[in-house]
Amino acid sequence: MNGKIIALLVGLAVLAAVGLNLRSAGSADMAVAPIDLEINDMSELADRAPGIHVGDENAPITILEFADFQCPGCMAFAGTVKPQVDVAFVESGAVKFVFYDFPLTSIHPHAFLAARAGRCADEQGAFWEYHDEIFRNQSAWSFSAAPPSGAFEDYAAQVGLDQGDFRSCLRSDRYADVVTANMQLGQGLGVTGTPTILITRGGRDVRRVDAGTIADMYPEIQRIVQELQAEIEAESGAAAEGGS
Template identity: 40%
Template sequence: MSTRSQRGRAVQTKKSGGASRTLYIVMGAAVLLVIAIAATVALQNRQTAATPGREPGRTAANIPAGVDNNGFFFKGNDNAPVIVTEFSDFQCPGCAYYATVLSPQFEQEYIATGKVKFVYHEYPLSGHVNGAPAAYAARCAGEQGADKYWAMHDYLFTNQRQWSVQSDPRAQFVAYARQIGLDTAAFEQCYASSRFRDAINQAKASGDALRLPGTPSFAVNGQLVDTTGANSVEEIYARMRQAVDAALAGQ
């Protein structure tokens, strides 16, 4: 009896140990799976996370905005005596300098006063891989209102160093969309569709046809401002102002 009992316990112990090991293996595998999933999610979050952008400086308030017959966004009096068109790349540092440093003065003196209708013509340079995507983001913002286009325009230039170095700036653009109060789901759907790709390509082609010397470039009442020999954005801006003043004087 004693031997059988001991053998019975021995056999039982052996079976119990095998089941326990199997259970431990299953549990260990489950834990490793959970860790792997958590690590994947964390990596994805790290790749797509976006830091909110800096708020742009204040611009003149209550300036009307709209879209012209060629699909380009403008601000100012639609019937202003002078039309200024800026050919610009959202990833161009000189364009960012104009937008953040020089344009507030021009906006206050010429646009807010009704003298100038200011049109933004996207001209993404081939060497700037995020220039076209930024233009898509601005156009998608513009679907929710012309004022939203200009809000995205300002965020893109104010935070150019933040998104321009990213391999995929989509999440960063969505962060800006959230900051300016867009319907982010609609914005993301628009951006993912790339439905403005052809429009931006056409905008680039029309700029190429003018043989633009670079960005930013300006046209006043359809006449490209001569910037031959200009060594700075300030000098380009000064020549544009001179052309505007001459056009206003001739009214």
Template identity: 35%
Template structure:
């Protein structure tokens, strides 16, 4: 065995074991290596790891169950939904009510992705009747006029087409001024093949002002506090739990 000193460390070569051991100058001065930490001192570490693993198992179990609890309840009934835009079979076994705001980014994210899948899987197959309940938030400058634009398009049988277009192009019209946004909505009406003159006249006259006001008041009275929110059998859900909630309702749970 021989050693080579380099700076503050010594590299020791043991011919028998064919190993190289690195010893710091500090260890050499002490004449012994640093003692190993006792098992007792590591006990808190082991306990902490165990707790983390246990929590992880619990969270995985919850996620595997595929269900999320409702965030609240509401008193809105089917009778109170008369006059709201509806799609799907009138006698579908499950009714889903969306409370939405056309300028809400979360509502657009739902409509442009999950909403299309919900329609294909449940509405188009006759399992769900879907109702859109306007809830324009006051901090969104154009949400109110957008809600009217969709209703006015509905006068010419194109509510859902305008509904989808407003969400699909939300980032296009949301930054505009009030005057510019009406021009943009008029362009959408033309794109959908509507009578643009009639559309513009209805938009300028605030044709659906009372209906949108009523929708907002009813939403707040029902305890709806955010958009998008969804109601099934009097229970309020968020978009993340909607598919599971529909399946549970179809199963009679």
């Protein structure tokens, strides 16, 4: 009897191992962590680390967000602060908003894959729709024991993406270099946590938004943007006077 039980357990163990190998084989090339990427020049790094923007490409002021899709604070920012920024500044053409990936992989094991999923959605022109969907469902996938590729594919379907193209992208190493470069760019700019918001005029006079809570971030963003707008207006007035 004992021999039969042992044989059965061994058989089940073998089947489990085979099943594990089959599941692993199906996603063996799926990049779920940063890759080795050595770029020492910041200008080259910026080229390798494109952000995803919304708003007028030529807007005088740029807001940069470094975010992690598994970060609860980033979810709160996406749902409460960014919509206010869009209405107040982006839709009028006053500000360009740029999203950069900064997955905190040491504490958020699925954040890198989520960042790649966002890039795969952007490939089909639906980054912001996917951005909202993946944040909206954050609690459903964040605690998954395994990489939640199936959930990410479901969200792609919900926003109307081509399933085959998205799946092919997600279950590869595509954009692993871009997300890694985004992380390195953030580190070069002093980013250590998420969400980090930087505001700049044409790449100069970079200001960090320091706020105690997510709720405090919009008033601080508003203050900095309005200060920069006043500076731009003053400089334009001085230039006009000098030319007359």
